[in-house]
Amino acid sequence: MHIKQFNQYIEELFGEHLRKYGDQFGITNVSNEHFHKIGYTTNLTLETIEEAKKENVDMMITHHDAWEFLYGMEEACATKLKEYNINHFWVHSPLDFVEFGTCTSLFHTIEIDEMITYSSCDDEELPGVGEYTNPIPFAELVERVENKLGEKVKAWKNNDKEVKRIGIITGAGHSTDHIQAALDSGCDTYITGEKTLYTVQYAQFKKINLIVGSHTFTEIFGVESLVKRLQELDNSLEVVQLYEEHME
Secondary structure (H helix, E strand, O other): OEEEHHHHHHHHHEEEEEEOOOOEEEEEEEOOOOOOEEEEEEEEHHHHHHHHHOOOOOOEEEOOOOOOOOOHHHHHHHHHHHHHOEEEEEHHHHHHHHHOOOOHHHHHHHOHHHEEEEEOOOOOOOOOOEEEEEEHHHHHHHHHHHHHHHHHHEEOOOOOOOOOEEEEEEEOOOHHHHHHHHHOOOEEEEEEOOOOOOHHHHHHHHOOOOOOOOOHHHHHHHHHHHHHHHHHHHHOOOEEOOOOOOOO
8 A cells, every 4th residue: 555545545534533633643654655564553662663573564553652751752663663664653532533433443342232422522522322232231241341352350330230321431531521421321331441549439429330441452443443444445455463461
């Protein structure tokens, strides 16, 4: 795929979300105008770049760029990408809020039956909301989430209902405002990728079940959804998921 064709496909897939979140995506390195193998993962780190080299990847796609507040990491990653001749594209907020993005992809992963609303961010960040046609036990949902994420999660059963309606914000959805929004949408359970003391206390106070996985692995399915769409547009592309450690 030529890099110009790639940019066109990104525009087609994300549309207005690119203009709405104009500083939340971008190409950080172009070493090859043509690329053939995409390696995808949630985070750009020196470790994931090494995995890309190991897999003979010439284009990395990640949800997060190297965080600027991890002092020195952006520069180190840029240097390593150039050394290994690997292109890199990242897409943060547009992928969180596009209809096939991180929240929706996690809903599909846990086999939700119906999407009620998609995650959004206009005046405030709102969770996606989905529903099971037939409610399931909370313990079954916890097991399902752990199996799909490939990691143990933190889970608090704060009511006696079976799980029917779930709110999700992947990644850093730890605000009490996020939980309140899920409650306002009639959710009995809330899933996210980070927590604070206040997240846990508020969920307990409001009697909404809480499941907290990792930031990285609650969001990986959105990146996977993106690269699968790119592969559908150009079936000559190879795609591989890059290894990341369950470190959170």
